[in-house]
Amino acid sequence: MTDMTPDTPISDDPTGDEIALLEEKFPGAITIEDRKGYEGIIIDRDKLVDVARTIRDDLGYDLLNSATCVDYIEDEAFEMVYHASSTERGGSPFTFRARTPRDVAALPSLIGVWRSADFQEREAYDLMGVHFSGHPNLKRILMWEGFHGHPLRKDWREPFYEQDTKPFDSRWPGGHVIRAEYTNPYGKNVQYPEGFTLEDYHGDIEESVYAGLATTDSGIGIQHLRTDELVVNLGPQHPSTHGVFRMAVTVDGETVTKLEPVMGYLHRNHEKIGERNTWLGNMPFTDRLDYLTSMINNVGYAMTVEEMLGEEVPFRAEVIRVLMSELTRVVSHFWLFGFFLNDLGAFLTPAVYVITERDLVLDFFEAAAGSRMMCNYMRFGGVAYDLPAYIGGPAIFDTDRARRIDTRRFLHDLVYERLPRVTDELDRYLTGNEILISRTKGVGVISAEQAINYGLTGPLLRAAGVPYDLRRADPYGIYDQLDFDVAVRYNSDLYDRYLIRLDEVRQSIRILEQILPMLDETEGQEYWAGKRPYNHRVPEGDNYARVENAKGELGFYVVSDGGQNPYRYHVRSSSFINLTALEEMSIGHKVADIVAILGAIDIVLGEVDR
Amino acid sequence: MYGVGIFKGLGVTIRHFVNTYVDDLKWGVKRYQTDEGFEARQSPDTTGIVTISYPEERMAVPERFRFVPFLVTNEPDDPEEPNASWCTSCGICAKVCPPQCIWIVRGEDPETGRPIPDPAEFYIDIDICMNCGYCAEFCPFDAIKMDHNYELSSYDRTTAHIHDKERLSKPISYWQKIAPTRAEEERLAREHKEAAKAIKKAMRKRKKSA
């Protein structure tokens, strides 16, 4: 069922023609970006919705990848930056922006054009305080209702605030240590609304969460049984939600009629931390986004900054990056098989089988990068180390058991033998299982048009019949030199979402089979070019770069003011944006099914909540 | 026929179950009590049970493994400067550390008050350290290395989790033990650097006299 993407011409950056068309249609509303290092156009905010619709319909950029806000405090303005791509033509995204003065902080919502703007605008409202007129459900999403202030604004300071950017002066040369906990006395650095007193504070009763879930008086009568509607919370402390995610649902009997995803329990304002950090300092933090795919996160972030630095990556490093990315994809999909089956009630047997395989791959990561999950392996201009000579280590403690397996042998056994065998075994084990089929066929369906409009990416989009894979659509690294097919399935139900991951694992193994000879050929070559500084200065400008993560498009949007720290650092998280369609996919299904639907979206809360 | 898929799947489960015993019978106790048995159990060819009975047995971690760093010092029986820290208190690790958990008080000469290349105090807040390994990677003097001892539990975090210079210091032989190849590579690189410096110095002298 897998087939090749048609050989579509990869379109260049937004051509002059496209901009000319917009200018002609909306005279006076379009300004061409002329700041150094920036690209795209600035759209007059009154015309934003109309121009956006033209960009979608006439220019064919049907997928809104990312919408995020930057606080240009010196210009007294907020700027929303949008990146839209064409699922048909591929190529780099079309960048457009809209500005609003800081004291107005209002823009029209694009939710009517792209549903995928929904959560992203809520995020901008929550963290930056920009209002989006026309957004039907504009409320906080990562912080809780009743939180005071907008943490991503440049003038907002966190309770542990010490200095705007790292490195902090207090660490050296006069580094008299204090525990971080002692630097946060309540009252200092914590902002309260004016006139706040504890006496009048009654806590957060989550009115806004439940507002949309109001039950109707009478349930829908099923045969002779009259049922009542009921609001139920699934999670956040429940294994079915894969972490601290919560679904507040209205059920009629067993059937879900409304669903409100509630998130942010794991929010640590990754982006604010990222703006305090140095450019290099962000690398280990990206490990903690989607912690099942830290290698790919590293690649994405490294690429984003490399493009701005104009850094060349040696060929061997590119080969190693693909090796790491594809192994990561395989184990991430394996993980999904295990826990998806767990969601369907198979408990842990499949999970234990796949974790065994994953552990072998992690053994390799550990030997190469020094850590199983928090790899921190990519650097600007290459990878941190060459591949290790062997897997295993010297025994130090009495009870230590040493092993020493040649890396080449280990990888060969894994890629040519074990992974294909295990994939076939999983296929035999699960694919024909009648219970699995009856639980998954026809559940959670979303049409291809809707999937694009909701901004779904990754396996979810491809299971809906849209062969959009960034490794082909907007190739990065050396993917254009590798031979593989973009997996695609057409039914868009849970069963296809399961099958497509099996297809993708097979394609990844196919890529790995081509990578191993390349590793042999490049043996001993340079793996990290350049001077390897620790305090990069990135030229002024902005950049959006993305990679195909196991869950979908992982993008990084960064703005540099020429300094040692990012001025803005934003993560376009596929786990987060894919959840936009959760309600759409869930309505009308049983409670037990929405657990499976959520499982098949494949979220990792580290990346959802950031 | 309905149920065929389920039975096929059960076949896989049974295979897994049987394989556990096949592997155990083939190896006997050797599978659990020798390093060869361990290697076979933890390699891509393994078929049976793969679990490790921690803490009775532990998997030795690879050389690049990173856990909370330590400071490298001379050996206690070093003929010239026993136990001397290799750290020059240059502050690079404190600057590169992403969560900023390294605190260094630069050493000062008690008479002149001028900075000396030896830290007066050196702290790492291990509650905050994210084990990224940057400090070791960017230290120009090989003076800070990532440790392999991941068992750091303690009863009291407020007093036990800020490691001071004394707690952090470990002799170079420890590093050579936990990461033999890397330690050797680094030693060669240092020697190379020294040699290059000496040559440069000699050449400069010659130029001057000429």
Ligand code: SF4
């Ligand atoms: S450990 Fe290394 S980087 Fe850190 S201060 Fe000492 S010499 Fe400098």
Ligand code: SF4
């Ligand atoms: S390992 Fe990373 S976080 Fe820990 S002290 Fe070193 S630089 Fe800082």
